[in-house]
Amino acid sequence: MIRSLRFRLAxxxxxxxxxxxMTVWASLSRLFIDYVVGSYREEMTVLSDSLAAGVVVKDGKLVLTSTPSDPRLSLPASGRYWQFEAAGQVPERSRSLWDTVISTGPPSSYGAGLFTEATGPDGAKILVLEQKSSLGEGKDAHSFVIRTAFPLVELENALQAYHGQLARMLIVTALVLAAAAFIQAAIGLAPLGRLRREVARIRAGESAGIRDEGPAEVRPLVGEINLLLAERETAVERARARASDLAHGFKTPLTVLSQLAERMEPEAADMALRQVEIIRQRADRQLQAARLGVEQMASTDLGSLIGKLIHVLRPATEARAVAWRLQTDGNLSIQADPADLAEAIGNILDNATKWARSEISIRAERDRDTILVLVGDDGPGVEASAYATILERGVHADGEEGGSGLGLAISRDIAEAYGGSLTFGKSTLGGLEVRLAFPANPVRRSKPSPA
Incomplete structure (x- = not known):
C-alpha cells in the first residue's frame, strides 16, 4: 500500500x-484530419465541377469544350489529376496523368468513404474523388463520370507535420501541468509539514501547544491535538502526585520496620533489614518506571551533563587518586528528559567509581543515528558469561547479594524507554565497559513496569 500522500497526489x-x-490529442487530431480531408474534398469538387461545366453533346457524343487552367494539370506526375469517362467513349485525361488510367480501387481510410485509392503516374498512391453526372433528359440523357485525384503522401505529410507540432505542444503542456501539480502539492502539504515541526517542538519540550493557524481543513486537527496535549498534561500531573504520595506512604512503614528490626537478634535483624532494603529498592524502581511514563522530552546537552556528574562524583574517588578522562564528539545533545538522562548516566558512573582502581574513561560520540556513551574503568571487570546477571535485581557484579545491580537496571530501563539500550563489554583499560545507546531522534516508547 502506498503510504506517501505526496506520491499519491503525484x-x-x-x-x-x-x-x-490523450483526450486532447485524439480530439485535435480528429478535427485536423477532418479539416484537411474536407479541404482536399472541396478542392477536388471544384476541379470536378469546372470540368462538368465544359461538357457538351456534339454529334451524339459528350465532348469537353474547356478544361481547368491549373498549370499542375499539364505537368506529368505534378500531383493534380482528372479523368473524364463517358459510356462508349475513350476516357479523356489531364496531361499530368500521362498514360495512366485511373481505375476504381478500394475505399480510403480518410474521408469516411469519400475517396478511393488508386495508383498514380509515378507509381505512388493517389486518392480519387469520383462524381457521376448526366447531361440531357430522358432517352437523350448522357451519363458520364469525372474522377479527380491528388497524392496520398501529400495528405499524410500534412498530417505528420501537424501531429509533430501537436506532440511538442502537448509535451510542453504536460511539463507545465506537472510543475503546477508539484507546486500545488507542495503548497497543499505545507501545513502538514508545519504541523509536524510544531509537534516536534512539543516533543522536544520547546512548546506547550500548537498554534491555531493555517488552512480551515487543518484547524480541527490542531484543535484535537491541543485538547489531547491538555489531557495528557492533566494525566501527567495526576501521575506525579500519585507517585509522590506513594513514595511518602512507603517511607514511614519502612522506617518503623527498620527500627523494630534493630531490637531483634543480630542475625534476624540483619535479615529483616536486608528485606526492608529490598522492598525499598523495588519501590524505588517501580516509582522510577512510573516517572519514565510521564516526564517530558527536552534537548539535553550531553557534554555539560556528564561534566556536572563528574564534578559530583569526583570527591568519592579522590582518596584513591582516580583519574577521570572525558572525551566528547562536538556538541552532542539528546532528546530526553534531563532528570532521566542524569540518572541513567549517573548510575553507570557511580558503578565505575566503586570498581575503578586508578582511571575512569568516559567517551560520548555519534554513530550515524545513534548517540553512544561509553564508560570504562580499570577495575577487576566482569566475565562475559556474567553480563546477563549484572542487571538482575539485588546482585553485585562480584555475585554477592545486596542490590548493587539496581542502578544499572534502572539505567537500562531509562535507555529502553527512549528506544535505546544498555550493553556491556571489556574496557580498553582492562575493566568493565558499559555502553549506553540513545537514538539521535528518539520516540518515547510505552514500556511496561518491571516485575
Whole structure:
C-alpha cells in the first residue's frame, strides 16, 4: 500500500494529465484530419465541377469544350489529376496523368468513404474523388463520370507535420501541468509539514501547544491535538502526585520496620533489614518506571551533563587518586528528559567509581543515528558469561547479594524507554565497559513496569 500522500497526489496528477492530454490529442487530431480531408474534398469538387461545366453533346457524343487552367494539370506526375469517362467513349485525361488510367480501387481510410485509392503516374498512391453526372433528359440523357485525384503522401505529410507540432505542444503542456501539480502539492502539504515541526517542538519540550493557524481543513486537527496535549498534561500531573504520595506512604512503614528490626537478634535483624532494603529498592524502581511514563522530552546537552556528574562524583574517588578522562564528539545533545538522562548516566558512573582502581574513561560520540556513551574503568571487570546477571535485581557484579545491580537496571530501563539500550563489554583499560545507546531522534516508547 502506498503510504506517501505526496506520491499519491503525484500519481493522481500524472493519471489526470495523461488522460486529459490523450483526450486532447485524439480530439485535435480528429478535427485536423477532418479539416484537411474536407479541404482536399472541396478542392477536388471544384476541379470536378469546372470540368462538368465544359461538357457538351456534339454529334451524339459528350465532348469537353474547356478544361481547368491549373498549370499542375499539364505537368506529368505534378500531383493534380482528372479523368473524364463517358459510356462508349475513350476516357479523356489531364496531361499530368500521362498514360495512366485511373481505375476504381478500394475505399480510403480518410474521408469516411469519400475517396478511393488508386495508383498514380509515378507509381505512388493517389486518392480519387469520383462524381457521376448526366447531361440531357430522358432517352437523350448522357451519363458520364469525372474522377479527380491528388497524392496520398501529400495528405499524410500534412498530417505528420501537424501531429509533430501537436506532440511538442502537448509535451510542453504536460511539463507545465506537472510543475503546477508539484507546486500545488507542495503548497497543499505545507501545513502538514508545519504541523509536524510544531509537534516536534512539543516533543522536544520547546512548546506547550500548537498554534491555531493555517488552512480551515487543518484547524480541527490542531484543535484535537491541543485538547489531547491538555489531557495528557492533566494525566501527567495526576501521575506525579500519585507517585509522590506513594513514595511518602512507603517511607514511614519502612522506617518503623527498620527500627523494630534493630531490637531483634543480630542475625534476624540483619535479615529483616536486608528485606526492608529490598522492598525499598523495588519501590524505588517501580516509582522510577512510573516517572519514565510521564516526564517530558527536552534537548539535553550531553557534554555539560556528564561534566556536572563528574564534578559530583569526583570527591568519592579522590582518596584513591582516580583519574577521570572525558572525551566528547562536538556538541552532542539528546532528546530526553534531563532528570532521566542524569540518572541513567549517573548510575553507570557511580558503578565505575566503586570498581575503578586508578582511571575512569568516559567517551560520548555519534554513530550515524545513534548517540553512544561509553564508560570504562580499570577495575577487576566482569566475565562475559556474567553480563546477563549484572542487571538482575539485588546482585553485585562480584555475585554477592545486596542490590548493587539496581542502578544499572534502572539505567537500562531509562535507555529502553527512549528506544535505546544498555550493553556491556571489556574496557580498553582492562575493566568493565558499559555502553549506553540513545537514538539521535528518539520516540518515547510505552514500556511496561518491571516485575
Amino acid at each position: 500519481v493522481g496528477a500524472f493519471v489526470a494529465i495523461a488522460l486529459s492530454l
